[in-house]
Amino acid sequence: MKYTIKKDPHEDERVQKIIEISGQNIFSCYQCGRCSSGCPMAEFMDVLPNQVFMFLQEGDVDTLLNAKTPWICAACFTCTVRCPVGLDLAAVMEAIRELQLRKNYDYVDPYKVDEREELPPIAMVSNFRKFTP
Amino acid sequence: MGKKVMFYPGCTLKGVAKNLEDSTVESARVLGYDFIELPGWTCCGAVYGLAQDSVKFTIANVRNLIKAQNYGKEIGDNRLIAVCSMCYNNLRRAHIDVMKNKDKLKTLDLFMDEEANYEGNINVLHYLQFLKNDVGFDNIKKMVKKPLKGLKVAPYYGCLLLRPEEISIDDREDPHILEDLLQLLGAEVVDYPLKNECCGSYHTVDKKEIVGERTYKLVSVAKDMGADVIATSCPLCFFNLDKRQEIAKKKHSEFEHMPIVYFTQLMAIAFGLTSQDVLHFDKHYISPEEVLKKWL
Ligand code: SF4
Ligand code: SF4
Ligand code: SF4
Ligand code: SF4
Numbered sequence: 001m002k003y004t005i006k007k008d009p010h011e012d013e014r015v016q017k018i019i020e021i022s023g024q025n026i027f028s029c030y031q032c033g034r035c036s037s038g039c040p041m042a043e044f045m046d047v048l049p050n051q052v053f054m055f056l057q058e059g060d061v062d063t064l065l066n067a068k069t070p071w072i073c074a075a076c077f078t079c080t081v082r083c084p085v086g087l088d089l090a091a092v093m094e095a096i097r098e099l100q101l102r103k104n105y106d107y108v109d110p111y112k113v114d115e116r117e118e119l120p121p122i123a124m125v126s127n128f129r130k131f132t133p
Numbered sequence: 134m135g136k137k138v139m140f141y142p143g144c145t146l147k148g149v150a151k152n153l154e155d156s157t158v159e160s161a162r163v164l165g166y167d168f169i170e171l172p173g174w175t176c177c178g179a180v181y182g183l184a185q186d187s188v189k190f191t192i193a194n195v196r197n198l199i200k201a202q203n204y205g206k207e208i209g210d211n212r213l214i215a216v217c218s219m220c221y222n223n224l225r226r227a228h229i230d231v232m233k234n235k236d237k238l239k240t241l242d243l244f245m246d247e248e249a250n251y252e253g254n255i256n257v258l259h260y261l262q263f264l265k266n267d268v269g270f271d272n273i274k275k276m277v278k279k280p281l282k283g284l285k286v287a288p289y290y291g292c293l294l295l296r297p298e299e300i301s302i303d304d305r306e307d308p309h310i311l312e313d314l315l316q317l318l319g320a321e322v323v324d325y326p327l328k329n330e331c332c333g334s335y336h337t338v339d340k341k342e343i344v345g346e347r348t349y350k351l352v353s354v355a356k357d358m359g360a361d362v363i364a365t366s367c368p369l370c371f372f373n374l375d376k377r378q379e380i381a382k383k384k385h386s387e388f389e390h391m392p393i394v395y396f397t398q399l400m401a402i403a404f405g406l407t408s409q410d411v412l413h414f415d416k417h418y419i420s421p422e423e424v425l426k427k428w429l
Contacts, residue, residue, distance in 0.1 A: 021185060074331050074335070074336060098184050113339065120148075120372050124338060127338035129180050
C-alpha cells in the first residue's frame with residue numbers, strides 16, 4: 001500500500017466530517033498497530049485498521065471511500081477497548097460508512113438478500129442498520 | 134407467585150430464539166422470579182449507533198427505558214433484565230449515553246412529547262449479572278437437580294457482553310462469570326481462548342462466507358480444547374455458530390460439527406426442566422440432543 005500526503009487533513013472537509021461524526025481525534029493515533037493485531041476481520045480487509053488512521057492523517061479520504069474495510073469491520077469493539085490512546089476505531093469506521101450512507105447509498109439491498117426466511121430478525125435488523133441509510 | 138421483575142425479550146426471542154426465551158423465563162421461575170415482559174416494548178435496533186451527531190439509534194432504546202420506568206413504578210422494581218447480548222448492549226449503552234450527554238436526552242425528551250421524560254434510574258442488567266449479584270450463585274446451586282457432570286462446555290461471550298468497556302459484565306479480556314455459573318451447574322468448563330472473539334455478526338446476511346470461516350475457527354478450536362458444546366447468550370452468535378457450520382463443512386471437509394446451546398438451556402436442564410416446551414431443540418441446526426441425552 002502506497003502512502004502519499006494528499007492534502008492537509010486539517011483543511012479537508014471530509015476528514016473534518018469524519019472527525020465530527022466519530023467524535024475521535026484521528027491525529028492522536030501513533031501507529032502502534034495494536035488495533036490491527038487483534039482485529040478478527042483483518043484477514044478479510046484490504047486496508048488494515050491502523051492504516052485507516054494513516055490515510056486520514058494524510059488527507060487521503062478517497063482511498064478509504066473506495067476500500068472494502070469499513071464494510072468488513074464487524075463493530076466488535078476489540079480495537080476500541082485495546083487502543084492505548086483510547087481511540088474508538090469502530091466509530092471511525094462508522095463515520096466513513098456514514099459519509100456514503102448519508103448520500104442515500106445502499107451497501108446492501110434488502111430486497112436482494114437471499115434466504116431471508118431463514119435469517120433471524122437480529123441478523124437483518126443489525127445488517128440493514130449498518131449498511132443502509 | 135415469584136417476585137416480579139421486568140424482562141425485555143427482544144424480537145428474536147419471540148420467534149427463532151424461543152429456546153432462549155423459554156429457558157430464561159422458566160429457569161428464573163425456578164429461582165423464585167416472575168419475569169414479566171415489559172409492556173409495550175419495541176425492538177431495540179440491535180446495533181448501537183456510533184455517530185456522535187445523531188440520536189436516531191437511541192430513540193427506540195430510550196422509549197423502552199421510559200416504558201420500564203413507568204411499569205417499574207407499578208411493581209416497585211427498577212431492574213430491566215435482558216438476555217440477548219445485543220439487546221442488553223443496546224439498552225445499557227443508551228442509558229449510559231443519555232446520562233452522560235444530557236443534551237441528547239433533552240432532544241429525545243422533546244421529540245417524544247407524549248411520553249414522560251426519562252429520569253435515568255432504570256438498571257439494565259444482563260441475566261448473567263442478575264443471576265450472580267441478585268439471585269446469588271449459592272442459591273442457584275441449591276436448585277440443581279441434575280448436575281451436568283461430565284459435560285464439557287466451551288463458554289462463549291462474543292463481543293457485546295464485554296465491549297465497549299462501559300457495559301462489560303465482567304473483565305473484558307478475561308471474563309469468568311459464565312464459567313462460574315456453568316461450573317456450579319456441574320459442567321466441566323474447558324479453557325476457550327476465543328471466548329471473546331467476534332463471530333462475524335451481521336455479515337451473516339451479505340457475507341456469509343466470512344462468517345463461515347469465523348465459525349470454522351471458533352468451533353474447531355473449541356473441539357481442540359475438548360468441548361462437547363459451546364454455550365452462548367446471543368441469538369446472532371447462536372445462529373452464526375450453529376447454522377454457518379454448514380458452510381464451514383462445505384469448505385473444510387475435515388471439519389466436525391458441534392452443537393451450540395444457550396447457557397440458559399443448560400441451566401434449565403440442570404434444574405430438571407427437560408421438556409421440549411422449554412428447550413425447543415427444533416430451533417437448532419445441529420441438534421444437541423445426542424450430546425445432552427444423559428441429562429434429558
Ligand atoms: S491501536 Fe490506537 S494508536 Fe495503535 S494504531 Fe490502532 S488506533 Fe492507532
Ligand atoms: S471493531 Fe472493526 S476494526 Fe475494530 S477490531 Fe472489530 S472488526 Fe476490527
Ligand atoms: S437485539 Fe435484536 S433481537 Fe434483540 S430486540 Fe434488538 S433487534 Fe431485536
Ligand atoms: S460474537 Fe458475533 S453476534 Fe455475538 S456479539 Fe459478537 S459479533 Fe455479535
